[in-house]
């Protein structure tokens with residue numbers, strides 16, 4: 001497969017779309033090499049096809065495949081961040097984890113073990129889900145590698161509820177469990193894009209007690225992206241940061257393909273602009289979850305998710321490049 005690679009010393013890039021049609025070849029994320037095709041990796045995109053933790057519409061187990069398929073059109077240069085992410089770092093597709101659909105505890109352990117192995121090998125993970133339950137093992141692994149982490153959580157929902165049907169591990173509870181388990185830096189936790197009906201006012205007091213601050217969806221519209229970014233950066237400072245993006249943070253007009261949609265969400269432009277505003281922070285890992293292709297139309301949600309994933313990969317790659325003092329080659 002002819003790949004984009006300008007010199008032999010550079011990271012192995014994606015398949016060259018000027019020589020192999022985008023709709024041909026293997027369907028890895030952004031047409032990147034598989035992890036087993038390169039000697040070492042800096043950033044890995046990892047699919048977690050798991051949706052046994054959902055409270056409403058199932059189907060996020062097919063999210064990774066839909067995001068990869070939509071990502072065939074991504075190009076290797078990011079103009080807003082003036083970066084070729086696949087040149088400054090070796091970015092790979094790590095495939096899908098074989099998570100147990102019938103045993104949630106076993107599935108969470110599989111995610112934790114695999115991500116812990118990646119962190120130990122110096123690989124920064126971008127997880128594509130999968131339902132939001134998987135943020136918990138992703139945070140366990142991030143904590144093992146980096147200690148308590150700051151969290152930026154983009155979501156219509158708080159996901160700090162306690163239990164559903166007596167179950168502790170669901171897509172509505174990962175951030176409560178993470179806070180209880182001591183995985184988080186309680187001075188630097190933010191939800192962004194929160195909206196919609198709750199069960200009771202106490203949901204908010206509980207959420208505050210667990211350490212979270214909230215920037216609602218309406219506030220993003222009212223205050224604007226720049227002011228919100230400045231406030232978030234101030235709160236995060238130089239702490240190790242984990243970013244978790246539930247695609248339902250977007251309005252259903254921008255992301256219909258998800259399990260628990262809520263009206264009044266962010267636009268994809270607002271979300272992408274906020275992400276670009278995070279450049280330079282110490283991003284150690286991230287996820288994009290809750291893409292459920294069965295409710296999608298014309299791949300609207302998968303397209304949004306693959307662009308969000310591309311921006312996160314770019315942030316991770318830039319951090320790795322800065323850390324290892326690799327200057328970006330001139331174009």
Ligand SMILES: N=C(N)NCCCC(=O)O
Pocket residue numbers: 055056132157159171172246248259260290
């Ligand atoms: N994490 C997501 N997407 N949704 C949580 C909704 C939980 C509920 O049914 O109240």
Ligand SMILES: [Zn+2]
Pocket residue numbers: 155156157246248249260290
């Ligand atoms: Zn949500």
Ligand SMILES: [Zn+2]
Pocket residue numbers: 132155157159171246290
């Ligand atoms: Zn969520």
